[in-house]
Amino acid sequence: xDPETQKIFIAxxxxxxxxxxGQEIKTPKDFENLSQAVGDRTKNYISATTLKRMWGxxxxxxxxxxxxxxxxxxxVGYKDWDAFVQFVQEETVTPADSSMPSVRKSSLSRVFLxxxxxxxxxxxxxxxxxxxxxxxxxxxxxxxxxTVTNDKYVIRLGQTFSTYDDYLHLFxxxxxxxxxxxxxxxxxxxxxxxxxxHNAHWHNDGNPDSLMPTITEYWHVEGADPETVRLRNIDxxxxxxxxxxxxxxxxxxxxxxxxxxxxxxxxxxxxxxTNRIVWQRIAEDCDLTRIDYLEQLRR
Numbered sequence: 001x002d003p004e005t006q007k008i009f010i011a012x013x014x015x016x017x018x019x020x021x022g023q024e025i026k027t028p029k030d031f032e033n034l035s036q037a038v039g040d041r042t043k044n045y046i047s048a049t050t051l052k053r054m055w056g057x058x059x060x061x062x063x064x065x066x067x068x069x070x071x072x073x074x075x076v077g078y079k080d081w082d083a084f085v086q087f088v089q090e091e092t093v094t095p096a097d098s099s100m101p102s103v104r105k106s107s108l109s110r111v112f113l114x115x116x117x118x119x120x121x122x123x124x125x126x127x128x129x130x131x132x133x134x135x136x137x138x139x140x141x142x143x144x145x146x147t148v149t150n151d152k153y154v155i156r157l158g159q160t161f162s163t164y165d166d167y168l169h170l171f172x173x174x175x176x177x178x179x180x181x182x183x184x185x186x187x188x189x190x191x192x193x194x195x196x197x198h199n200a201h202w203h204n205d206g207n208p209d210s211l212m213p214t215i216t217e218y219w220h221v222e223g224a225d226p227e228t229v230r231l232r233n234i235d236x237x238x239x240x241x242x243x244x245x246x247x248x249x250x251x252x253x254x255x256x257x258x259x260x261x262x263x264x265x266x267x268x269x270x271x272x273x274t275n276r277i278v279w280q281r282i283a284e285d286c287d288l289t290r291i292d293y294l295e296q297l298r299r
Contacts, residue, residue, distance in 0.1 A: 009085050016076040032239045044071045157284035160258040190246045197253040208254045212262050218276035234274045246298035
């Protein structure tokens with residue numbers, strides 16, 4: 001494949017990644033979030049720095065390695081980079097055109113334009129549907145709380161829920177493909193967190209007998225390259241160190257298959273480092289009638 005044609009296919013892959021991710025990738029925070037999303041879905045790690053180079057956020061010229069292209073192709077639903085290229089060729093070039101690079105480029109340009117228009121319409125539609133859904137859900141939160149909490153409007157330490165849905169809808173959230181980590185609507189630095197105890201990749205260690213007064217979080221995969229593990233944990237620490245994130249935490253598997261409410265957590269900066277992050281419980285209750293007070297706790 002000649003360099004110019006490869007650039008066209010890489011641009012198409014970037015577009016497909018943004019469609020799958022659900023937004024354009026433009027800021028350092030976007031690249032951090034995309035790195036984590038790719039890792040969660042494919043179980044392969046691509047650093048935020050590598051993604052910045054591929055998106056042209058960093059000015060240094062670079063041609064992505066095939067291993068990087070393979071992982072991103074897997075993230076958007078293909079076996080590897082070659083399978084993605086083959087699909088794009090079949091969609092945009094007929095057999096009679098296969099020897100005509102100029103026609104191929106023209107076809108790909110039309111595909112880019114159509115994909116952009118379709119993506120824009122889809123995003124507007126999804127935002128409208130989400131707004132309608134959230135409005136309906138928020139009006140029913142009070143009634144829901146009366147049946148699922150010990151006190152009408154307060155979730156307390158140790159309270160259990162059967163599924164992600166049972167507690168996420170209390171915050172006006174409809175679960176998607178990442179129900180274990182959802183931002184609170186209108187408060188992007190407040191995360192409704194549902195880590196599973198001793199996850200295969202993200203470890204969340206603590207004392208379950210005391211309902212986890214601290215949770216030590218770190219990324220480690222058995223047999224993984226030590227440098228990959230080190231860089232993944234450095235990126236995660238750097239991202240969260242200045243984010244000042246507050247986590248409303250529901251952990252699965254402490255006693256059975258249910259989700260136990262553990263309280264509100266913030267990072268303990270003295271105990272955390274680039275190897276692992278220590279989350280400290282700072283409150284045992286969550287008053288759903290006073291969501292704005294969570295921002296005060298976060299600061």
